[in-house]
Amino acid sequence: MNLDFSGVIPSIPFILEGIKVTLAIVSMSILLGFVLGSILAVFKISDIKVLTFFASAYTSIFRGTPLILQLMIIYYGLPQTFGIDISEFPAAILALGLNSAAYVSEIIRAGIQAVDKGQSEAAIALGVPKRLMLLDIIFPQAIRNILPALINEFTSLTKESAIVTVIGASDVMRRAYMVGSDTYLYMESLMIAGVFYYVLVSLLSFAGKKLEVKLQG
């Protein structure tokens, strides 16, 4: 075995510069995924057939095709077909966010529907309107099921964000690869990227566990 970290040490600041890009992409996709996913979840539990159909079709398509395909359609396919120019940063956020929304909507829907049916019946019997029932009775109980699964989803989004490297977004992954090809020290530079992802994901999981304990208490 022959590892030479001294060769990549000068490039570490360059790789770490990508943290900003990775964190920006991850946090904005999480935000997009959460907002859109919440809206889709409301569609799924609504009584309006068109909305339920739209939301389940959306989920089915985004969960049934590879993320990297969705990313490439947005980055290469859309400009070709519609003539709109989209740069790598928004394309990455759009792909990850739209994809995550499908999973988030399922997590929220399942969390809401896992609340005992007796709870909504009791609220209905008291004459509580549907909007208040969701807000005051169902949602506070659903959040216990939803939050841990959401943290999980966002942890995996953090890892998957590394695929934006294929459209040339200069995130940690991309920069590690560039350093590797510059110095021929692939193993060393990729390991630095690996450590970064591992620490980031561990921090997220740790926060998730804390939150879970707090919710159970």
Add this chain to the structure above:
Amino acid sequence: MIQINNLSKSFKNNTVLKDISLKINQGEVVALIGPSGSGKSTLLRHVNGLETPSNGQVQVDGVNIFESDKNLQDIRSSVGMVFQHFNLFPHMNVLQNVSYAPIKVRKLSKELAEKKALELIEKVGLSDHIKKNPAQLSGGQKQRVAIARALAMEPKIMLFDEPTSALDPEMVKEVLDVIKSLAHTGVTMLIVTHEMNFAKEVADRIIFLEEGILLEDSNPVEFFNNPKTDRAKEFLAKIL
């Protein structure tokens, strides 16, 4: 006050209620009895629209409750319901459980709603437990909170769906005592129950259902001493 006309209910291919017609007067206490699966609870759940009829009508004070969403909403705030499994809101304490709907649905001020809630909680004997969460209460205590919660809406009609079936035997009495104290105070009561002695003691009328058919509708003395149908005789022979 409650008028049920030719009510039928099917779930897919399973007919649960067959052509039920029934009139219940204001202030009456009616016990619905019959074997499991006879449709008692389903019938009860039509009175506040938790079930929608496949056929027929339910009128409360002359208003067809299934005619519009507004009618349903109006009726629900004047019909209280007590469930077999209590269905208290687990994330709210006793006081919040009882005062929530008066504040949010009847739009009472928090002070007034809590004042009334405290009176009701005292009435069901739980004044020492107002800040507790449902998880800290026994089954009997939970059901008494659930009764107070329903009463807080000042209902004209109270529906009890097997209110003691999920309780440990030693807690049945405390709940039945509370229900008894409400009988003949002007509120119309429909009670689905398997407690025959209780039905005999508290009800003005017994309605006996089997396989979705209303077989008997009579006063308790007549029903328990001299049932008209063979089905009712068999049923009573098994459980008394």
